Amino acid sequence: MGTRTQPGPRERLLAAAQELSYQQGVNVGVDALLSAANVARRSLYEHFGGKDGLIAEVLRRAAAEDLERYRSAIAAAGDDPRQRLLAVFDMLDQVVSAPDFRGCRYLGADLALADQAHPAHAVTRQYRQALHELLAHEVERLDLPHPAHVTDQLMLLVEGTLATGAARPTSRPARDARELVQHILG
Amino acid sequence: MGTRTQPGPRERLLAAAQELSYQQGVNVGVDALLSAANVARRSLYEHFGGKDGLIAEVLRRAAAEDLERYRSAIAAAGDDPRQRLLAVFDMLDQVVSAPDFRGCRYLGADLALADQAHPAHAVTRQYRQALHELLAHEVERLDLPHPAHVTDQLMLLVEGTLATGAARPTSRPARDARELVQHILG
DNA sequence: CTTCCAGTAGAACGTTCGGTCTACCCGGCG
DNA sequence: CGCCGGGTAGACCGAACGTTCTACTGGAAG
Numbered sequence: 001m002g003t004r005t006q007p008g009p010r011e012r013l014l015a016a017a018q019e020l021s022y023q024q025g026v027n028v029g030v031d032a033l034l035s036a037a038n039v040a041r042r043s044l045y046e047h048f049g050g051k052d053g054l055i056a057e058v059l060r061r062a063a064a065e066d067l068e069r070y071r072s073a074i075a076a077a078g079d080d081p082r083q084r085l086l087a088v089f090d091m092l093d094q095v096v097s098a099p100d101f102r103g104c105r106y107l108g109a110d111l112a113l114a115d116q117a118h119p120a121h122a123v124t125r126q127y128r129q130a131l132h133e134l135l136a137h138e139v140e141r142l143d144l145p146h147p148a149h150v151t152d153q154l155m156l157l158v159e160g161t162l163a164t165g166a167a168r169p170t171s172r173p174a175r176d177a178r179e180l181v182q183h184i185l186g
Numbered sequence: 187m188g189t190r191t192q193p194g195p196r197e198r199l200l201a202a203a204q205e206l207s208y209q210q211g212v213n214v215g216v217d218a219l220l221s222a223a224n225v226a227r228r229s230l231y232e233h234f235g236g237k238d239g240l241i242a243e244v245l246r247r248a249a250a251e252d253l254e255r256y257r258s259a260i261a262a263a264g265d266d267p268r269q270r271l272l273a274v275f276d277m278l279d280q281v282v283s284a285p286d287f288r289g290c291r292y293l294g295a296d297l298a299l300a301d302q303a304h305p306a307h308a309v310t311r312q313y314r315q316a317l318h319e320l321l322a323h324e325v326e327r328l329d330l331p332h333p334a335h336v337t338d339q340l341m342l343l344v345e346g347t348l349a350t351g352a353a354r355p356t357s358r359p360a361r362d363a364r365e366l367v368q369h370i371l372g
Numbered sequence: 373c374t375t376c377c378a379g380t381a382g383a384a385c386g387t388t389c390g391g392t393c394t395a396c397c398c399g400g401c402g
Numbered sequence: 403c404g405c406c407g408g409g410t411a412g413a414c415c416g417a418a419c420g421t422t423c424t425a426c427t428g429g430a431a432g
Contacts, residue, residue, distance in 0.1 A: 009409070024300045027213055030390055040410045041391085051390065103297050107353055111294040114210045128353060153362045159353060160346020167293055167314060167345060176339045183369045195379065216420060226380040227421085237420065373432105380427070388419065397410075402403105 009043040017058045022102055026055055026109050026120070055109070056119040062105055063127040069095075070134055081141040082185050085154065086178055088135075092158065093174035096165030103166030104159065131155070142185065153184055195229040203244045208288055212241055212295050212306070241295070242305040248291055249313040255281075256320055267327040268371050271340065272364055274321075278344065279360035282351030289352030290345065317341070328371065339370055 007015070016037035020028050030051055034041055048054040070088060077087035095101060102108075106124040113120055135158075136151040144150055157177040164173035193201070202223035206214050216237055220227055234240040256274060263273035281287060288294075292310040299306055321344075322337040330336055343363040350359035 025298055027298070028300075029388070031388080038410095041412080042393090043409070045391070046408085103293070104349070107289070107293075107349055108297040110353060111289050112211055112213070112298050114214075124353070149362065152357055152359070153366060155354075156343070156346040156350045156359050156362050156366075158346075159349040160342040160344075163290070163293055163345040163349040164342045167296060167310070168341075171338055173338070173342050176335065176342050180339060180342075180366055180370070184366070215418070217418080224380095227382080228423090229379065231421070232378085375432075376430090378428095378430105381425085383422105383424080385422070386420100389417080390415105391417105392413105392415075394413080395411085398408095400406090402405080 009037070009039040010047045012037040013039050013044060013047065013054065014058060014061060017054055018062055021055060021058055022062075022105050022108075023100065026112050052119055056123055059106065059109060059120055059123040059127070063123060063130070066105075067127070067130055067134065070131065074134070074138065081138045085135070085138050085185065086181055088154075088158070089161065089174050089178040089181060092161050092165075092177070093172070096161060096174055097172075101165055101169075104162040107159070107163070128155075131158070144185070150184055154181065157181060195223070195225040196233045198223040199225050199230060199233065199240065200244060200247060203240055204248055207241060207244055208248075208291050208294075209286065212298050238305055242309055245292065245295060245306055245309040245313070249309060249316070252291075253313070253316055253320065256317065260320070260324065267324045271321070271324050271371065272367055274340075274344070275347065275360050275364035275367060278347050278351075278363070279358070282347060282360055283358075287351055287355075290348040293345070293349070314341075317344070330371070336370055340367065343367060 006012075013033065016039075017033050020033055020036055024032070030041075030044065033051075033054070034044065044051070044054060048057060069091065073087050073091035074084045077084040106127055109120050110124050132151060132155055135154045136147065139147045139151045139154070142150075157180055161173045161177045164171060192198075199219065202225075203219050206219055206222055210218070216227075216230065219237075219240070220230065230237070230240060234243060255277065259273050259277035260270045263270045292313055295306050296310050318337060318341055321340045322333065325333045325337045325340070328336075343366055347359045347363045350357060
């Protein structure tokens with residue numbers, strides 16, 4: 001029977017934590033996570049060793065999903081690197097316009113977790129590096145004078161779009177950023 | 187004797203909270219604030235009504251200081267609106283390069299305080315509006331086609347600079363942003 | 373000197389935090 | 403059947419949370 005009637009407690013916990021830690025922030029309480037997932041307290045500690053482990057795993061999951069969202073947006077935009085990079089900001093326009101958008105999950109985690117030794121920081125760092133490489137790969141195909149520099153500018157526009165989308169929900173930051181991307185790429 | 191030997195408990199508390207709530211995040215504990223300020227527990231509740239009131243007042247103070255930093259950076263850059271706007275990002279370059287830079291205080295507060303009714307949110311909204319008007323005033327002097335649009339783009343670059351500075355400390359986001367500003371302003 | 377009051381020091385409140393523990397339940401397998 | 407492992411339910415722990423309270427102190431004003 002390959003079809004599971006209900007996901008196991010590990011899956012339920014990850015799904016609930018991914019949602020709650022984003023809407024409420026990573027400082028959400030353990031009790032809230034458990035009751036949202038309908039999972040026994042013990043399961044959390046057996047599967048993830050503690051709240052920190054759960055949060056880190058949630059970020060890993062979210063990072064994989066988000067990177068895939070970037071990749072598929074790029075892939076669906078054809079072969080022209082310019083169009084592929086512009087497509088990233090079309091995708092971001094939908095992301096920040098969603099009614100439940102609450103900002104960049106990874107920046108929120110980094111700002112909220114004062115302890116620099118928290119395992120979440122390593123995850124966010126890896127995520128940004130992966131995204132950076134994703135963009136760099138497209139930029140390199142353009143044969144521009146300073147590809148590394150341009151890639152950093154694109155990353156800045158991505159972060160700025162997400163931050164502005166969270167701070168000023170009425171604005172349309174992705175449209176503004178997209179226009180700047182057209183400037184950058186000539 | 188106009189010279190006070192030591193600032194009163196209200197001042198000490200504000201100063202300590204301004205520092206601690208930035209380095210540790212707004213979820214820092216009351217005990218930490220009190221011991222850092224060397225202030226009695228009771229003083230907090232008499233002067234600010236509670237932790238929420240203290241945090242909101244701290245943000246008001248910080249907002250006034252930060253806006254003044256923008257204003258003086260602009261004023262010191264002469265009369266050309268282009269140079270004045272570029273000077274903003276020269277100032278930001280120093281801000282994000284400081285060793286104790288921990289990101290945008292206001293975005294951090296908005297992301298960390300899940301309760302939308304928290305008084306801090308009103309303060310951050312006012313701060314961003316004031317900054318927006320500050321930039322808009324300079325942009326209008328340039329007689330560009332779409333001043334409101336350009337102002338939003340500048341705001342996005344400011345937010346992106348601060349976010350990137352927090353997320354990727356080795357980068358120099360303000361330099362990248364400054365270059366984009368030159369593109370925007372022609 | 374006496375009064376007064378802002379401030380200090382700190383106990384104590386009830387709640388919530390993350391984490392540990394015991395007891396029970398149930399389905400699959402030997 | 404008997405066992406066993408993963409799961410649930412929930413009591414329990416020490417610590418920290420924000421808040422309220424009483425008792426005391428020191429200096430300025432009357």
